[in-house]
Amino acid sequence: MNPDASTIAAGAPIEVDLSPVAEGQDIKVFWRGKPIYISHRTKKQIDEARGVNVASLPDPETDEARVKSGHEQWLVVIGICTHLGCIPIAHEGNYDGFFCPCHGSQYDSSGRIRQGPAPANLPVPPYQFVSDTKIQIG
């Protein structure tokens, strides 16, 4: 009952052009049926994400570990709440990040869980920068 060959083939890596995404904006793309949020973060959002005491977080992880160095403005996360799989809404909640409408989990501008029942941070999908304005997810 595991995924069949066509489903696996359809899950191959995809390329996303980032040039149309302005600062403060974000886009949602689908990869393997999952929504991936790509946020072009503002300076304020980056500072907020880096300003917190990492040890105080429920799932401690530094912002540096969640983005690619040299591309700090880009946050790429799988937009599926780690609680029960709903899709959080971007730019909502108290932490300038994501808010899940189902059970009230709140994530910060680095996609890290800050409040609510979710146990873990929004996962970062495997991706790399092909050029300065293009990434490959998968």
Next chain:
Amino acid sequence: MSGPSDYQPSNPALQWIERRLPILGLMHSSFVVYPTPRNLNYWWTFGAILSFMLGMQILTGVILAMHYTPHADLAFKSVELIVRDVNYGWLLRNMHACGASMFFFAVYVHMLRGLYYGSYKEPREVLWILGVIIYLLMMATGFMGYVLPWGQMSFWGATVITNLFSAIPYFGESIVTLLWGGYSVGNPTLNRFFSLHYLLPFLIAGVVVLHVWALHVAGQNNPDGVEPKTEKDTVPFTPHATIKDGFGVACFLLLYAWFIFYMPNYLGDADNYIPANPGVTPPHIVPEWYYLPFYAILRSIPNKLAGVIGMFSAIIVLCFLPWLDAARTRSSKYRPLAKQFFWIFVVVCILLGYLGAQPPEGIYVIAGRVLTVCYFAYFLIVLPLLSRIEKPRPVPNSISEAILAKSGKAVASVAIALVAAGALFLGSLQDARASEGSDKPPGNKWSFSGPFGKFDRGALQRGLKVYKEVCASCHGLSYVAFRNLAEAGGPGYSVAQAAAFASEYKVKDGPNDAGDMFERPGRPADYFPSPFPNEQAARAANGGAAPPDLSLITKARSYGRGFPWFIFDFFTQYQEQGPDYVSAVLQGFDDHVPEGVTIPEGSYYNKYFPGHAIKMPKPLSDGQVTYDDGSPTTVAQYSKDVTTFLMWTAEPHMEARKRLGFQVFVFLILFAGLMYFTKKKVWADSH
């Protein structure tokens, strides 16, 4: 099932069969001469009701499966086509969907009856555990069945419930992938759920056979909890129990028919009339009412894994009930403390159900935690403790003695309390979807409301005109065909008029012999063409918000009625939240934005739209559409007409539903009455 039978058929052909396969003897000893305690009350008829419901669900389900398409792109539409085009498809679907709720309602009564009268105690432990297994199978079946229509709630319910398994350490993620058959809930998931939804009811039927077998070995428990000792304590199953169960089923059918014919969407969720969209999560994900207490337990526990364990333990704990409660007295009738705690437990379950439908915030979370503790405390602390400290009242020596001493205590008050509590519980769902803000749409007087409601033909025709001239430029009506305009219960056009109406449209067809697509005039069998080729085009042309298809809009929109209205709604058959909302939004535009509300660029203020910022500009203004019949050409009249029309598009067979409902009720009331008097006659010398 209770040992070798001495049944001998008189017919030689039957004798021949009986010598080779003693099936008639088995039936005879199990369902005819089988001794059943004389003092059983009506709570014992729920066993028969449940068997009836299982048969009903399998029968309607098998027929529905003949018309259903288990594919992510087609499932939603195929369900709509069942309701619209299959002969009596609307009836089959309502029977099956409401049947699931009725099945669970009956199983909860059946379980609570077992709990109250100690039916799980020695020697009926295996009987009870088989019952818990049936209940678990029912929950799995019900959940997968709810996914099949592939609406928003189906999809997101499936996402949330399958994700429960991801809480399992180490294997969680692989189990979830296995359930999905992909990387997320999608077409493979729908396919396997359909397959399992078809399989599980037959497994249930198999376990039911074991359940009945175990019952007939141990014998039925009874309200006094003393085993039958002499022949005077029992009556033969047929005709006594048969006729009593028949009367019970007839009464239950009255409740069932109330939902099927008059309140088919009362227990459902308006969001499930929106096709599944993996990119948008509905604001409140609420499971069907029968899962709500467990959903509340899940959400009360802040840790994910612990929450999932808590939820499953809430059911598994039932398996251990025969050993947790060691009291020797079976029936709570003779256990003054256990009786009180039982009713407290019932209230706790109902309140948990209420909380399961509320948003998980503030006081609801705290109350949920307290009640979760109460739920488990009942099984793990109260029952073991009571069996040690409680002094039960003396139990009668035999069933016949208990019948002689029977006081005329009214069971009615309990029944009424239970019905009221049930109504509160069921209605909590409606309450849960209360929209933010206090701007509730005003109620209207609709021609189609109430048990004898019919569509106003004039309003339907005018509404069609408003749709065609105004709404159709942005909104599709893709489930409605031109031929529907000439069908009974619709706007009342003739077949020729519908054909003429269709021919005014250009419909894309092809490819022709040259391989090209071409346009031709519409035919009655064509569906209303949509204004945009796809959702993305609709979104791009309308500033990012796609105008929804209007075929189902009056069933896909709702608003919270709040306590205590939802209880009255059950009795008054009020189910026009959707039309009230649609008509309110059409009239709710206001150029003057109240203070404290900010409307983003490109949006408009609407008093009744959730969040108040709507992308649709004010669509109607006075005098915009001309009417030939002299009706006032005002926004209020337009809204009323187009809403009536959209109610018809959402449910074209509504008139047939209400008409048949009346006939069924007349029949059922007569039938129940006859059953009652037959039952009285049969039991006349048995009390």
